[in-house]
Amino acid sequence: MVGPPIVILCAAQLPSGVVAWGVGAAIVAGGAGIALLNPPLRAEDEAPAAPADRPRRREWLGPRMIAVLVMAFGATIVLNGTDLAIVATLKEAGQVSWAAVVVAVYGAASIAGGLLYGALPRPLPTWLLLGLLGLVTIPAGLAHDWRWLCVAGCGAGLLAAPTLSALSDAVSRLAPASVRGEATGLQSSALGAGFALGVPIVGGAIDTSGPAGGFATAGLAGLAAALMGWLLSRRSPIRTLRSDPSFIGASDAR
Template sequence: MPLAPYRAVLSVPGVLRLLLFGVLARVPQTAAGIVLSLHVVGPLGRGWAAAGLVGTASTVGMAIGSPWRGRAVDTQGLRRALVPSVVASALVWGAAPFVGYRLLLALAVVGGVLSLPIFTVMRQSLAVMVPAQSRRSAMALDSVGVELSFMAGPALGVLLATQLSTSAAILSVGGCIVVSGLALIAFDPPTRSADGVAADAAAEVEADERRAAGGPVPAAVREPSRGRLTSPAMLAVLGATAAATVVLAGTDVSVVAHLRADGALALTGLIFASWGIGSIVGGLVYGTLHRPVSPLLLLLGLGLLSIPVGLAPSPWLLALTMLPAAALCAPVITSTSEAIVRLVPEAVRGEAMGWHASALQVGSAIGAPLAGAAIDARGAWAGFAAVGAAGVVLALTGLGVLRLRRSRAAALVPA
């Protein structure tokens, strides 16, 4: 695998520091879900279904709040946009260990709406800091960082909750999130380039001139780039993002069900580590490619390779059969981020990345129940088959719609 693309990315001033910060800042966020779940089934005395509902409440909150928080970054700047998130994180996580279940549900929604937008800010900043020809490699490195955070966060959360207490774990996670927010405010990585700022200034001057002349200011002048957020290509990318996380979230549930059926739950950590390593390798390989690959094609491959995984007769063969699908995990998420950067102007890139985050959350919320229903009906193997088939169907649908649009556009062009 050629390393020159990654050396070029890491040679850009500030990029290595940003990537390392991203790994560390995401660890408490990835630990949050398991810590809250252990608190619900432990001190609060509820079941796992109730614990899952807290996670769903947080997911719904993040899906609602991500586009709004991203637009705040676009319009107010990073530092001003982060202040509400830091304050809300301190209040929500500071109160969470001391409230009952119902109030915890409400806090989960509020915390999700105002969650710290580490994931979106990282990609937005990398798109500004790194030259266009190196963005794929930069996004791939960021995806590797995400995998490392997800491998470390839940394990550390369980360690804190079991060795100390769930209350101490919640306060520790919340404190780390607040510190991450303050560090990001101090760090203040760029989210707009000089050209983007100049374009905003030109649009504002035009709007002022129209107001001075006594005429209306058309929406195209006030917000010249917002129409790109709802373009067919953008909607296709968001659909591919949601579909990919349907497959990934469903795979998580199916792996646990498969290992439980085999009486090998003790190997859960090892299997997920294998999945993470496969994703990291795939992401690094994808980052060296000279041309982008359609997210829909990557989604198609992910779905096809996920369908037969559940037929593995043993946990060790499960770890091996998962590797091909795992190798497409980071590439498909990287390709969707890269596509959004290409499709959306800089003026609304924060909001676009917020919609990307919402698509990730929506897919996760759909994938786990879909796999669970298939597992209850047919067995562990059906969970893999159901989410894999869903990914294939959605990928083929997206490819078909885009091809039809291209055919119609070509027919309208004069000979």
């Protein structure tokens, strides 16, 4: 959440090449830090499995896990596309200098949303969070200056962190401890694919129909991914849904 405003501020003050190298160095440093810290991938009550006990991929990479990966892909298209559409809107209004403020408001709203979501007695369905995120992103195209973008960013930001949190939680629930590293790697690949494709997809929409088209495209991508995730999830056996009602929703579990 703090990355985009920092990069925007640096890009306004420093050569683009320096900023690009700085971002790359930050990514490498973050990866090295995770490698050094080596956080555990299983809970204390989950005994480490022997290589012979490792489940076959088809046993855990089923419709529900694929649904999570699809939704992770869609979520990052929404988030990355929103950043791009915000800059395009401000550029059209001649207010690019306010980009960091708008993205900072979005990030603050996301942090608040994450805290509120963490306080809920039970998690919400992942597809519902992503669908709402996509739905509230579309009207942001009606904003034509930085003030209204801040208002729109508050609504979308409240759902950003909860959606990403729900995706990670779903992966950890669906993947056995012995393959959780592989599962989180697949999740990271889905997130990266969304970031990589989000820019050309939303950028093409902005070139064709303006910033409003960018917000609409990003939001519709989120809605489409949420729908696909919901449909894939419904293919799972009823007994599996009951074991993890948080992913589908209480109504489906019943």
